[in-house]
Amino acid sequence: MKQQELLERLKLSGFKRALWVYHLNTGGCNGCDIEILAALTPRYDVERFGIKLVGSPRHADVLLVTGTVTRPMYERVKRIYAQTPDPKVVIAIGGCASTSGVFYESYNVLGPVDNVIPVDVYVPGCPPRPEAIIDGVVKAVAKLERLMEGREG
Amino acid sequence: MREKVKPEEKAEANEIAQACSTCFEVPIGPIHPALKEGIRFTFWIEGERIRKVDIRPGFMHRGIEFMGTKRNLIQVLYLAERICGICSISHPLAIVQAVEQAAGIEVPPRAQYIRVIIGELERIHSHLLWAGVAAHELGFDTLLHYVWKVREPVLDILEDLTGNRINYAIPIYGGVRRDVPPEKYPVLKDALRYYRSLVDDFVNFFLRDPSIEARTRGVGVLTPAEADSLCAVGPTARASGLRKDVRQDWPYFAYPDLEVKAITPEDMGLEVRGDVYDRIVVRLLEVVQSIEIIERCLEEMPDGEITAFPKVAALLAHLKKAEGEGIGRHEAPRGEVIHYIRLQAGEEAPVVWKVKAPTYSNLMPWYPMFRDQEIADIPIVAASIDPCICCMERVQIVRDGRAETMWREELLRLSWDKTRRIVGGLGASHVAREGI
Numbered sequence: 001m002k003q004q005e006l007l008e009r010l011k012l013s014g015f016k017r018a019l020w021v022y023h024l025n026t027g028g029c030n031g032c033d034i035e036i037l038a039a040l041t042p043r044y045d046v047e048r049f050g051i052k053l054v055g056s057p058r059h060a061d062v063l064l065v066t067g068t069v070t071r072p073m074y075e076r077v078k079r080i081y082a083q084t085p086d087p088k089v090v091i092a093i094g095g096c097a098s099t100s101g102v103f104y105e106s107y108n109v110l111g112p113v114d115n116v117i118p119v120d121v122y123v124p125g126c127p128p129r130p131e132a133i134i135d136g137v138v139k140a141v142a143k144l145e146r147l148m149e150g151r152e153g
Numbered sequence: 154m155r156e157k158v159k160p161e162e163k164a165e166a167n168e169i170a171q172a173c174s175t176c177f178e179v180p181i182g183p184i185h186p187a188l189k190e191g192i193r194f195t196f197w198i199e200g201e202r203i204r205k206v207d208i209r210p211g212f213m214h215r216g217i218e219f220m221g222t223k224r225n226l227i228q229v230l231y232l233a234e235r236i237c238g239i240c241s242i243s244h245p246l247a248i249v250q251a252v253e254q255a256a257g258i259e260v261p262p263r264a265q266y267i268r269v270i271i272g273e274l275e276r277i278h279s280h281l282l283w284a285g286v287a288a289h290e291l292g293f294d295t296l297l298h299y300v301w302k303v304r305e306p307v308l309d310i311l312e313d314l315t316g317n318r319i320n321y322a323i324p325i326y327g328g329v330r331r332d333v334p335p336e337k338y339p340v341l342k343d344a345l346r347y348y349r350s351l352v353d354d355f356v357n358f359f360l361r362d363p364s365i366e367a368r369t370r371g372v373g374v375l376t377p378a379e380a381d382s383l384c385a386v387g388p389t390a391r392a393s394g395l396r397k398d399v400r401q402d403w404p405y406f407a408y409p410d411l412e413v414k415a416i417t418p419e420d421m422g423l424e425v426r427g428d429v430y431d432r433i434v435v436r437l438l439e440v441v442q443s444i445e446i447i448e449r450c451l452e453e454m455p456d457g458e459i460t461a462f463p464k465v466a467a468l469l470a471h472l473k474k475a476e477g478e479g480i481g482r483h484e485a486p487r488g489e490v491i492h493y494i495r496l497q498a499g500e501e502a503p504v505v506w507k508v509k510a511p512t513y514s515n516l517m518p519w520y521p522m523f524r525d526q527e528i529a530d531i532p533i534v535a536a537s538i539d540p541c542i543c544c545m546e547r548v549q550i551v552r553d554g555r556a557e558t559m560w561r562e563e564l565l566r567l568s569w570d571k572t573r574r575i576v577g578g579l580g581a582s583h584v585a586r587e588g589i
Binding site for chain 1: 216236319320543
């Protein structure tokens with residue numbers, strides 16, 4: 001099934017389930033983090049779609065990862081990924097999480113998030129607007145539905 | 154250096170260890186739902202009371218100062234902006250002052266006013282953001298959503314004036330990148346009027362709400378003496394009654410014309426207690442103060458150039474020739490931020506770049522604030538200094554896998570050594586003479 005068709009179907013049926021997201025800062029500058037929070041608050045209000053921020057990765061369907069990965073966070077990022085139950089989707093929010101951005105040639109920066117854990121959706125921007133973050137989460141929903149149906153690994 | 158430890162310091166350490174022999178150790182972090190940034194707290198808890206706290210930062214450290222010494226000064230400006238996304242104008246405003254001082258650049262007056270306007274708009278957005286986070290830490294999510302809803306208009310204004318909601322990229326060495334044209338004034342004034350109309354609501358929701366008062370009065374107390382001796386800065390110091398504000402004490406940009414006064418809870422007719430409630434009062438009053446400053450700026454802003462170097466290439470050439478050192482200080486929403494820079498002729502990159510973010514000074518006041526508090530108050534006390542961990546991150550280098558506890562004298566010696574290294578002996582004699 002093509003993605004377009006799937007999105008159409010999603011639009012008709014609505015989300016099958018509420019999407020719980022866990023927000024993980026791996027060494028970012030707070031810019032993306034406050035935009036994620038802005039997406040949850042009344043102007044953008046993604047909670048009306050059932051997208052909810054949870055306090056533990058064990059409850060999450062989606063990991064929102066912001067920031068370039070610093071050396072002390074390396075083991076912790078891997079652990080949080082392992083703690084998140086399958087099927088899961090990882091979204092790299094912002095330029096640093098996607099490509100490491102302006103942070104390079106440093107003794108304490110290990111590079112973008114996909115150096116450490118597999119990433120499914122990239123949301124570029126410094127920081128991305130809340131609309132872009134919501135768009136990324138919608139793409140993640142499509143991927144999660146495909147994973148649920150066992151169409152992808 | 155271990156044998157130089159003063160006996161009374163050792164005795165104090167033993168006393169804490171003794172007092173905590175019946176305590177439970179509760180580690181929180183580095184990943185935890187209360188703050189979005191990684192920092193590890195270890196609490197020693199006796200019953201419901203906190204007896205001792207230890208803080209372990211370093212998880213967000215990216216080595217920005219190190220990266221900065223390999224890039225040219227324009228790239229350093231972008232890097233400075235990305236030290237922190239919430240203080241995303243404070244760091245550039247401090248570094249441009251440092252570089253302008255080092256390279257001897259005159260800034261046109263209109264640019265000074267524009268810098269003040271954007272800086273104060275950031276203060277409004279940052280304080281509102283904090284108010285929302287504080288409400289969330291108190292478990293009052295309705296208020297979080299209300300505050301973040303009314304925070305959006307100031308981000309709209311910032312986007313209108315600068316092109317981005319966060320990371321505005323407005324200051325550049327010698328001026329600003331974008332003008333605030335007169336046709337934008339009405340929109341800006343409308344937004345300020347909107348915030349003025351909200352002040353009463355805020356006072357009602359935050360200061361007259363019995364549940365907020367019950368959760369914040371007498372919680373996380375920092376006495377004026379402690380605030381002074383632990384070098385607290387910004388609203389944390391002012392809530393303890395210290396009238397300490399860079400805009401008042403060492404005015405820069407257009408602030409000398411604007412006569413800013415440091416705000417303490419006394420300005421609202423309250424007795425200073427130095428608790429979380431007082432920190433809410435100070436931040437609310439500062440939002441009002443920022444509105445007044447911007448209104449005055451719009452009235453008094455002179456016409457003219459907005460930058461001394463319209464072409465970036467000419468600016469870079471000037472900076473490459475410059476030699477000297479400079480210090481930039483700015484009153485960020487969280488307190489005083491200091492940037493030190495040292496330039497060498499013929500070098501594009503700064504030789505030394507040193508950043509002191511406000512949260513770095515406000516970390517130590519956490520110790521008296523947490524003393525004898527209840528477990529349930531941990532989130533609000535931690536949030537009450539408005540911590541910005543990514544601004545202040547430091548790193549500890551462990552040699553041969555051996556971590557040591559450092560005492561006051563050794564730390565002092567290390568910082569003298571560092572000052573000598575940075576300023577090449579110049580400042581060290583000063584330090585020795587002053588006997589600090």
